[in-house]
Amino acid sequence: MVPPQGIERDQPGMALVAVMGVLAVTGLMLAHLAMLGAVVQRESVVVAERSRLKYEAESAAGNALWSYLVDRRLFADRSLGRLNAAREGSTLPAWMLDGTRHSPDPDTKVTVALTDASSGIDFSGNSPGSELADRVDPDDTERIELVREFLDLAADYVDGNDLRREPGGMEADDYEAEGIPNFPRNGQLEFREEVYWLAGWREVLTDKVRIIPPKGIAFAKSNNSRPPFFSSSPDYIQRVLGLDDGELEQVLAARRAWRENQTPLNESLDADLFGRIASSFSLSESGMATVEALAESHVAGIARKIRLTLNADLRRADAFADKTGQALAIWERRFY
Numbered sequence: 001m002v003p004p005q006g007i008e009r010d011q012p013g014m015a016l017v018a019v020m021g022v023l024a025v026t027g028l029m030l031a032h033l034a035m036l037g038a039v040v041q042r043e044s045v046v047v048a049e050r051s052r053l054k055y056e057a058e059s060a061a062g063n064a065l066w067s068y069l070v071d072r073r074l075f076a077d078r079s080l081g082r083l084n085a086a087r088e089g090s091t092l093p094a095w096m097l098d099g100t101r102h103s104p105d106p107d108t109k110v111t112v113a114l115t116d117a118s119s120g121i122d123f124s125g126n127s128p129g130s131e132l133a134d135r136v137d138p139d140d141t142e143r144i145e146l147v148r149e150f151l152d153l154a155a156d157y158v159d160g161n162d163l164r165r166e167p168g169g170m171e172a173d174d175y176e177a178e179g180i181p182n183f184p185r186n187g188q189l190e191f192r193e194e195v196y197w198l199a200g201w202r203e204v205l206t207d208k209v210r211i212i213p214p215k216g217i218a219f220a221k222s223n224n225s226r227p228p229f230f231s232s233s234p235d236y237i238q239r240v241l242g243l244d245d246g247e248l249e250q251v252l253a254a255r256r257a258w259r260e261n262q263t264p265l266n267e268s269l270d271a272d273l274f275g276r277i278a279s280s281f282s283l284s285e286s287g288m289a290t291v292e293a294l295a296e297s298h299v300a301g302i303a304r305k306i307r308l309t310l311n312a313d314l315r316r317a318d319a320f321a322d323k324t325g326q327a328l329a330i331w332e333r334r335f336y
Contacts, residue, residue: 046302053295053304054335056110061293061306063104064095064112068289069312071095078285080230081258081265097285098230100259109296117288117309117331118219119231120210123195125188128154132204135239150204157184157198168200190215207236211290211309214331217318219288229281230255231290241276251277287313290332305336 071094077084080098087094093102097116104112123129132147149168156169164171175183185194192209195201207227213219227236238248254268265283266274277283289312296303309332311319321329 045299049297049299049302050304053297053302054306056108057293057295057304057306057335060104060108060110060112060295061291061308064102064114064291064293065289065308065310065312067093067104068095068097068114068291069314072287072312072314078287079283080285081283083262083264094262097228097289098259099255109298110293112291112293115290115292116228116231116286117211117290118286119228120192120208121205122210123154123189123192124210124212126158128158128189129195135206137242146200146203150198150200153198153200154195157194158186158188160186170199206239207233211332214329217311217329217331219286226280226282228286229277229283230258232281237281240280247273287311287316307332307334307336 071092072078074092075084075086075094077086078096080096084094094100095102095114097114099113099115102112103110121129122131129151133151136144136147138144145167152165152168153170156165156171162171164174170184172183175181183197189195189212192212195205195209227240229237232240234248234252237243237251241247241251243251250269251273254263254265257263257268258265265277269277289308289310291308292305294303294305308330310328310330313319314325317325319329321327
C-alpha cells in the first residue's frame with residue numbers, strides 16, 4: 001500500500017514539534033522546581049528566624065520579670081507619675097507597671113514593656129461587664145441602649161437558667177436558631193476571650209477585657225478599685241474623664257513624657273486635668289503584672305512576641321503555685 005503523498009516529508013517536522021513540546025514541558029518543570037526550592041529555602045529561613053526570636057523574647061521577658069521583682073524589693077514606693085526620692089542617686093533603671101519600653105540588650109532588637117494586669121473591663125463573676133453601665137454619658141441614649149442590650153446578653157451567657165433577658169438577652173434556643181450549638185456557657189467566664197463571642201462587643205467595649213484570674217484567685221482590692229491610668233487605653237481615659245480631643249492629646253503627651261523622660265504628670269498638666277486623673281484613676285501599682293516582650297528580626301516582617309501575666313506581689317500567698325512559695329503562679333503565658 002502506497003502512503004499518501006507528503007507523509008515522509010512531514011515526519012521530521014512532526015518529530016521536531018514533539019521534541020520542542022517535551023523540552024518546553026521539561027523547562028517548565030525545572031523552573032517550577034527551582035521556584036519551589038527558593039520558596040522552601042525562604043520558609044526555612046522564616047521558621048528558623050521565628051524560633052530564634054521566640055527564645056530571645058522569652059529570655060527578655062524572664063529578665064524583665066526578675067528585674068521587676070528586684071525593683072519591688074528595693075523600692076517600696078510603687079507610685080507612678082511622680083518622682084521617688086528613694087531613687088535619687090540610683091543607677092538602676094526603674095522597672096514599674098507604667099508601660100515604659102525597655103531595650104535591655106543593645107545588640108538585639110528586643111523591647112519589653114510592663115503594664116498593670118488589673119486594667120481593662122472586668123467580666124468575671126456573676127455580673128460580667130456591669131461597670132460599663134457606669135461609664136455611659138447619661139445624655140447618650142443610643143449608647144445606653146447598646147450597653148443595656150450587651151449586658152443582657154452577657155448576663156444570659158453566665159446565668160444558669162433559661163429565662164431570656166430583655167431586650168438583648170439570648171438563651172440556648174436563640175443560639176441554636178443562629179447555628180451556634182452548645183451556647184451559652186451557663187456559668188462564669190473562664191477566659192476573657194469568651195467576651196468576643198458575644199454579639200455587639202465592638203460597639204460597646206472602649207477598653208480591653210481584663211484577664212480572668214485562675215480559679216480560686218482574685219484580684220487584690222486596692223486603690224478603691226480605680227483603673228490604672230498608665231495601662232488604660234486612650235478611648236477609655238477619654239470616656240471616663242469626659243475629655244475633648246485636645247485635652248486627651250495633652251493627657252497622652254504627659255503620659256509619654258513620663259514613660260520617656262520620667263517627667264512627673266503634675267509638671268506636664270494643669271492642676272485641673274491632673275486632679276481629674278488622680279480622682280478617677282489609680283496612680284500606683286496593683287502588683288498584678290503583664291510583661292510583654294517583642295523581638296524583631298533584621299529580616300523585614302518577622303517578629304515574635306510573648307506575654308506573661310502573674311501576681312508579682314510576693315507578699316500574697318496566691319502569688320505562688322505551691323505551698324512552699326518556690327514557684328510563681330503564671331496566670332497567662334502566650335506567644336504570638
